[in-house]
Amino acid sequence: MTTVTEKAPTVIKAPKDTRTSFTAARFPVYLAVLLIAVVWLIPAVGILINSFRNPQAIQSSGWWTVFGQLFDSSTWTLQNYQTVLDQGFANAFANSLAITIPAVAIPITVAAFAAYAFAWMDFPGRNLLFAVVVGLMVVPLQMALIPISRIYVGLDISGTFPGLWLAHTGFGLPLAVYLLRNYMGSLPSSLIESAQIDGASHFTIFTRLILPLSMPVLAAFATLQFLWVWNDYLVALVFLGVARQNNNPLTVELANLQGQFGEGALNLLPAAAFVTMILPLVVFFVLQRYFVRGLTAGSVKG
């Protein structure tokens, strides 16, 4: 491949050159890129700056005014973060973790076993059941809110973490089973065959062979599901209810705080918003590769 490109006449190389060097002809492109970058960044930058400003300053002037007093020590403070964490966001952060970790791990486990069965075991109704899974991928979770919250109230598990974990498991499962089954099904059959000849059971083949080989797709789904659950507001709001406010995750706390906008909560909102965003942002930057892969694979959802 490389040799072909090197031998190719300059006409063909031309487009490649413009890609790697800044030229005047490309000026409109850079201008457009810069414009989009600024527009996309401004909302987030504004709130980040605000979160480190004095409470009174946040109330009385826009964040852009800091550029006149960047090096003034009275401009910056960590006080907002301190206040926000003391006012329940530290607790909510722990709640979000307590909700998210099992709500990611349980569906992956359940889906992986199911995906293996759909990919490598033969049983009556296999294709029909998988078609149902495919169909369920687009069923809005709103369909489940009324019946499930009724059942939860009846069982008196409304407001508990386990209730939330299983709800998130249910809503994440169709995509998980679909993604994992397609990936596992594409692994070479010779692997499974030879393991079976060696006398390995399905359970051994699954845990020792298929699961380690499926790590990329597991990581991709884990990243997706983590962001969904961490950022979820509706499911937590409905199934935690108002009775157990001590269990509220960050999104619910933030939405409550936003509800008090103008009643003195204004100076706390930027810091609170960043407390809710920090972990997904870290995950996003560290696991971006898996996230993109998951998204690309998951876009079949449409």
Place this chain on the structure above:
Amino acid sequence: MTTPPVLRDEELETGRAHEEPGSHDNSVQIWLLRLVSALIVPGVLLLFFFTFEFLQDPDISKVVQVVVAVIVGVGGVWLLYWAMDRLVSVLPARAGAGVRPFVFAGPALMILAFYLIYPTIDTIVTSVRNARGDEFVGLDNYGRIFTESQYLVSIRNSIIWAIVVPIVCVVVGLAVATLADMLPRKTENAFKSLVFLPMAVSFVGASVVFAFIYSFRVEGFGEQIGLLNAVWTALGGSAVDWMRVPFWNNLFLMVILIWLQTGFAMVILSAAIKGVPDDIVEAARIDGANDWQVFRRITVPTIASTIVVVWTTILITTWKVYDIVAVMTGGNDGTSVVAEKMVREFFTNRNNGIGAALAVVLLIVVMPILVINIKRFREQEAVR
């Protein structure tokens, strides 16, 4: 060689050779065992629930709760599968082979049945009953939804959201992906990360971010701290309460979702653009095609199917949007959407019938996509 994401014939043969005896033995005993194996695991999961009741005790520290939750929640599930598999191993080989697939797939199917299939049926039944669910009212709820102005506003707004947001996201996403493709590698990645970044932000978080852009103060009650009003007043306008401007407030809310979702469109479309064969593009350039012509005549037609997929995915997300409206306006000032109205009817107004009917409206609109998905899956399976 690329392997298709489906089983090939010889793989199926292998599977059959090992599973056939049990799977097609339809004796009552085996079906009973299958049923039990599918039921035990969810049963034990229910047991988890009650174990966790004691963790709700406010006297227990949060850290203990979290640690116990993770150990029991994650470890417990693994243990369950292991135990179930052991249980099946005790069975005669033939029976075991018939039951085992249901040990593996059973829990997932049970959870899906409980959390999606049963609720769907139940919601449809609820939608033809009255507010308290104790009387059959036929299609009255639907009749109200499609005649009373408060619901018609929600439906109208949802339709506008569903039209505007996916199109803007795809168009901007495509533009960003194309522009990024012209940049040097490092700049390209930085630029794409930046546009993609909001994907990590929750809808609630994004709403708070934009609350500081749309913030409004009545003149004389302090400086405008909202960016939009600051710019607006600097340009000579008088401050506007953006969230209360009839009709337009809907579009200001849509901007939030566009900010969040464009990155998704861009990433998927960018991958598709990279997949456009170089030789076609180069051939077109030799023939004298300019950037726009290459984009319009080669890139777009080649990635058309990806564009459709991205568009439908964002359409589904948009159609179900709840958080943004609930947090920013609470559905007031004519900004209500179907998913938000549904939650309000059920949880605030306690009107089960109308709430369920609105949920069914949400489902009906995505039904064609559901049918197309299943069809596409069937075709794939037929090919293999």
